[in-house]
Amino acid sequence: MPRWQALLHINPGATLRDRHKSYVDDKHFFFADNGASDPQAELQASIKALKPADSPARCRFPARYRFIAGQLGWQDPAPFAQCPDYLQWRQAVHAKRAVLVFPASYLNSPSSMFGHTLLRLDQGDDDAVWLSWAVNFGAVTTGKDNSLLYIYRGLAGGYPGRFNLVPYVKKIQEYSHMENRDMWEYTLDLTPQQIDWMIDHLWELKDINFDYYFFDENCSFRLLELVEVARPGADLLDGLRLAEVPVNTVRTLDQKGFVTARHYRPSKAVEMDVLRRRLSRDQQALARRLADDPSLANGDAFTSASQGEQAIMAELAYRYLRLIHRKEARTEEVAGRSFALLTLMNKLPATEPPVPAHVEAPEKGHGTQMRAVAGGQHESDDFGELTYRFTYHDLLDNAYGFLRGAQIEGLGMTLRSTESGAAKLQDLDVVSIRSLAPRDRFIKPISWDVKGGIERAWAGRYRLARYVQGGAGASWRLGALQPYLLGSLRVENNSEFSSFVTPGAGVESGILYHRGAWQGQLGTIGHYFTNGEYRYTSQLAVQWALTRQQGLRAVFERDDWQGGGEDEFKLQWRWYID
């Protein structure tokens, strides 16, 4: 895309709305009346507006001025002399290095599961990045609106989207400290001159409204546009981008050769876990008690440990205290314990920084869409199956680069044909989210799941039933195994049942297994319905990651219901695509 089009945010055909028009939804951004749809007319109007030496328009559009002055050979040694606000801002906002930041998903918050992207502007090339600027694109909401309607509006484009600029330390605190999200930082191959284009253009976007759509015109999409301004012709917006999943933004930039370095910033919870693993079980227990009672540091159990172990215990206790009280108002009592532990840490040797030994970059994980073919046998009936899933990952899909125990699936469909009949809809998943977060001595999250769609369920025969179900419980990690236990509720609309919706309650339990390319699940889920029916399904499934984009899955499943049961086995080849 030429730079002029990039500066106007013209849609090159990447999304269906407003093709070949500007994404900017703000008349203040254009000089020409038809500027949003006619880049040529906007260019002529801009030349006219920016030409006079004392033009106030230059203060609002420094990047446009630079572009036109460069093209037309305008010579002005101080083109922005009349723009003190811009000059002052530019003095504060300058950068030598641009970094794409990807805060990964975190368990227990489905809204984060697709991740987010922002841009970081570093003033130097060292590691002092707290003082860098974070460029963030998000919807601007008003604090007084406080209802579900506003979440809906946020998703559906009801709020304007704007860029903002805050110190990066605030973003670290928000993501890594408050939400326990790992952050991935990708240095982009942009020269300081190219970054200058981007910064000048950012100033043009101050207080300018875009539409914000959760699925395509979101944070990630807008950042690709910014990179296009810095380096026109990078063709980052080639092709249709119907749902801009943030990890695909990272992949796009990586594939186009923009990524020169990758840095991993573990969340506070990950750091705590690394520290915890350096201690014996007894020492972990002692560290946990130390957080409640710092005077235990004078006891024999503590002082008999080595200096290094004492330091880890003190730091772990301190970090635990901060982690659980971070979102609460300050109390003198907690502050007192925190301070006592800090003083203890100060007297002990510094610990080795807690960096995990093995990390998996999210952009190296499997693609976001999936197609699958399967063959199998249900009782004595052979069947074949075709499956498509729009997004994203289930518990057994190739694990590399994904959070263990997390699943988010949207818009999946399976068609099955048997010997005895034509192809039929087997199931249609609208959404399926699972968060099996292991509990340990320090962190005790709740595991939960929620799922809704259409599936074949037994009621006299297998019938298509519309359902929503969800559960909550707990999960633990024992080496490669992760057992879980959840209470589960289900409401079902089934033509065989007398009432329109039939509620049921039950239990879900099982064990997950993960090692290398292998993932497995042994589990069962059952519901008793208010009309006296009951049903449960048990499953043993194993997936082997053949390659990054391919997996082979074997599933043995048994359905039981009042008065009967049937077995099924299938072998499925899963192919992930972007």
Next chain:
Amino acid sequence: MKKILIAAALLGSSTTAFAVAPGGPGCGWGNMLFEGKSGMPMHLLATIVNGTSGNATFGMTTGTNGCDTSGSLTYSGQSLLAMNGVMEEVAQDMATGQGEALTALSMSMGIPSQDRDHFNAVMHENFASIFPNQDVTAADVMTHINQVMQKDSTLSKYVTA
């Protein structure tokens, strides 16, 4: 799909979203409030659309926790300390003598990279006098840092009035 996503989001996030800070202004050490967001729907929306509440900031003004509203946050040590939660990080880094918060502090005070290790070591040694108790304020801490630096032959030249 959107509506169901919303319902799913609601069901799922209740455990984390209820942990919303109850408020209470002030700038004493240890006051770690999650600024700006109130209530579960706002928190969720903020996560979903990466939203900002009210006017978007644009680098010129940045919020503090009430200790300092000068806006020149990142360009003097004192205002950096006044940012929500930063003093806690600085305290932890000073206790151990290492970390990004300490690097950011030394950088914001204009200490060049060759003297930063020394700065870290001096801050580590003097932790007890910089953070004498849990009730110190950002201004106290800044005063104490300056006092400690004044006594050090290498660091005294970086002391700001």
